Amino acid sequence: MIRTFAICSIMLALISCQQEIKPLPYIGDRTDIDGSMLEHDIRPFEFVNQLGSTIKNKDVDGKIYITDFFFISCPTICPRVKKQMLRLYSKVKNNEDVILLSHTIDPKRDTVEAMKIYADNLGIDHNKWWFLTGDKDQLLDIADDYFVAAYEDDEAPGGFDHSGKIILIDKEGRIRSFCDGTDPDSVDKMMKDIDQLIATYE
Amino acid sequence: MRFSYIIIALLTSLTLSCDRMENTEYSQLYDEVMEIHDDVMPKMRDIHKAKKQIKKLKNTELNEEISQQITSLDAADEAMMSWMANFKKPKMENMADNITYLKEQKESITQVRDVMLNTIEEAETFIKNNQ
Numbered sequence: 001m002i003r004t005f006a007i008c009s010i011m012l013a014l015i016s017c018q019q020e021i022k023p024l025p026y027i028g029d030r031t032d033i034d035g036s037m038l039e040h041d042i043r044p045f046e047f048v049n050q051l052g053s054t055i056k057n058k059d060v061d062g063k064i065y066i067t068d069f070f071f072i073s074c075p076t077i078c079p080r081v082k083k084q085m086l087r088l089y090s091k092v093k094n095n096e097d098v099i100l101l102s103h104t105i106d107p108k109r110d111t112v113e114a115m116k117i118y119a120d121n122l123g124i125d126h127n128k129w130w131f132l133t134g135d136k137d138q139l140l141d142i143a144d145d146y147f148v149a150a151y152e153d154d155e156a157p158g159g160f161d162h163s164g165k166i167i168l169i170d171k172e173g174r175i176r177s178f179c180d181g182t183d184p185d186s187v188d189k190m191m192k193d194i195d196q197l198i199a200t201y202e
Numbered sequence: 203m204r205f206s207y208i209i210i211a212l213l214t215s216l217t218l219s220c221d222r223m224e225n226t227e228y229s230q231l232y233d234e235v236m237e238i239h240d241d242v243m244p245k246m247r248d249i250h251k252a253k254k255q256i257k258k259l260k261n262t263e264l265n266e267e268i269s270q271q272i273t274s275l276d277a278a279d280e281a282m283m284s285w286m287a288n289f290k291k292p293k294m295e296n297m298a299d300n301i302t303y304l305k306e307q308k309e310s311i312t313q314v315r316d317v318m319l320n321t322i323e324e325a326e327t328f329i330k331n332n333q
Contacts, residue, residue, distance in 0.1 A: 106283050109283070
């Protein structure tokens, strides 16, 4: 009896150890081409940040990034997500491998100037957290890229912009985790995922 | 003397209950406005989806109709975006003004909802008929 218990305990311990070191999964569509499985990709993009600089895929290459969609005048969900994004910002602000990207879905009103004021009011480092604006269709297309993946196993109603989702992208541009930005517990889990992802590059 | 106390007490409780009724109406109206908004907001995704599908239609004879559909979809999107940009939870001193504002906003978001739903329906029918 004692021996069985001991064996079970060791097995359990081994399983939990394995889970500790298990890398984060890849999230999103896997296209079968020539028999090989591809991870979900983010299409090429070109946006402008709150400083007026052009931001393309190459500018986030080799960076882990945390991303969401917002708009300044958003009446319901965005203020709650903003609070959680600020928590994530505080967590990673001293790690130069990690940046934050918030895309507006209201480029007509969220101009470079408006976003600069918005970012100034948040008191954040403009080189650490970019607020991106650009062509609306392109912004929505990129939202589809991020959220198609995140919605795969999520039947929750709500559009991409009202989902309050926050997505974690690795240094190779692959989606590794997402959370509900309106729920602090879900964001706590994301914080652990960020640590886990950073650890895989060390 | 005692009679005037009773009158004052009655008036005070009447005023208080009126305030309470106005506060309840205010919260109810605000929730209703938000509910209409929250219900239809996910449809913004359908606008984008329909727009993409319409752009893929190749028939050159349809060019004019295609651009009309796209204009309508953009206008429906803009109707919601500008409503959101203009809407503020009212915090005026006079509760009656807040209630008037919310009643207007309820009407306005209802119109936005109808425009969005009709435009999406028309666009989806157009796609179905021309694929």
